Amino acid sequence: MSAGVHHTPYHPKWYRRRVSVWWWLQNRTYTGFVLRELTSVFVAFFALVYLWQLRALAQGPEAYAHFLALLKTPLFLVLDGVAFLFILFHSITWFNLAPKAVVVRLKGKRVPDWVVVGLNYAAWLVLSGAVAFIVLRGG
Amino acid sequence: MPRSITPLLWLLFSAGGTVAALLFPVHVLLTGLAVPLGWLEAPSYESVRGLVRNPVARLYVFVFISLPLFHWAHRFRYTLYDGLQLKHLTELIAVLCYGTAILGTAMTAYLLWNIT
Numbered sequence: 001m002s003a004g005v006h007h008t009p010y011h012p013k014w015y016r017r018r019v020s021v022w023w024w025l026q027n028r029t030y031t032g033f034v035l036r037e038l039t040s041v042f043v044a045f046f047a048l049v050y051l052w053q054l055r056a057l058a059q060g061p062e063a064y065a066h067f068l069a070l071l072k073t074p075l076f077l078v079l080d081g082v083a084f085l086f087i088l089f090h091s092i093t094w095f096n097l098a099p100k101a102v103v104v105r106l107k108g109k110r111v112p113d114w115v116v117v118g119l120n121y122a123a124w125l126v127l128s129g130a131v132a133f134i135v136l137r138g139g
Numbered sequence: 140m141p142r143s144i145t146p147l148l149w150l151l152f153s154a155g156g157t158v159a160a161l162l163f164p165v166h167v168l169l170t171g172l173a174v175p176l177g178w179l180e181a182p183s184y185e186s187v188r189g190l191v192r193n194p195v196a197r198l199y200v201f202v203f204i205s206l207p208l209f210h211w212a213h214r215f216r217y218t219l220y221d222g223l224q225l226k227h228l229t230e231l232i233a234v235l236c237y238g239t240a241i242l243g244t245a246m247t248a249y250l251l252w253n254i255t
Contacts, residue, residue, distance in 0.1 A: 021223060037218040043159045044211035044239075046167055047204050051247055053170070054200065057191060058254045061184045071175040080171030087163045094160035101153070120160075128165035134190075135169055135182065 039090035042083040095120035148213055148237075155210025162203060188254075197251045205244040212236035 024030040056067035070076060098120050099113035173179040190196050216236045219225050225232060 019224070037214060040211040040214035040218065043163065043207045044215070046163055047207045047211070047243065049171070050204050051243055054247065054250050057188060058250050064184045068181055071171065077175060080167060084164070084167045084172060087159070087167055091160040091164055094156055124161050127161050131162065131165045132169065136179065
């Protein structure tokens with residue numbers, strides 16, 4: 001036995017397997033998860049488009065016309081098309097997860113998941129119809 | 140991030156997610172696609188302006204812009220942590236995300252307050 005042998009205590013914390021930034025592409029479930037999380041980017045994009053519209057509306061008819069013209073450019077049409085798909089994905093995943101996030105009880109009994117999901121979709125339809133009616137009527 | 144405001148942030152995330160899920164698809168379809176592509180005629184400037192004069196419509200616009208921004212801030216924060224493995228930038232990311240949402244909310248409130 002030589003005196004030069006060193007003993008290194010084992011530290012579980014020192015062992016870190018490198019995980020690729022693209023870990024979520026290896027499996028469909030992970031990909032779905034990350035795409036779902038990315039929907040928030042498009043939600044924010046649209047919130048900002050509406051903020052912009054509000055600003056144009058406050059500035060006057062010229063600024064508003066400019067805003068409407070901008071939405072007609074190919075860049076915005078493509079962005080809005082992609083955003084629409086991601087936002088639909090957000091809505092669907094959000095409604096489907098609703099019964100897992102909030103457990104509704106009625107007379108001590110848990111309301112079945114499909115009822116909660118169904119009510120969410122019904123509310124979606126009714127509200128979408130109401131919004132379309134008000135917006136298209138033009139106030 | 141102080142632990143005490145975590146439930147509030149989660150509540151804003153969840154309220155914003157619901158607002159976005161229920162209302163964004165129809166608005167995106169109308170404003171972002173149907174009108175620019177000419178499927179529908181755009182409502183005139185006067186009529187939209189008239190709509191925003193209504194206090195209920197103003198409240199709607201405020202909720203419609205502000206809550207989804209907080210939803211994004213909360214969710215995107217964790218997307219950056221997990222997806223891009225940026226755990227070491229926790230504070231910077233939190234400040235940028237919630238800061239953007241607060242700024243957007245303040246701008247919305249200011250515009251809605253002053254629009255006549």
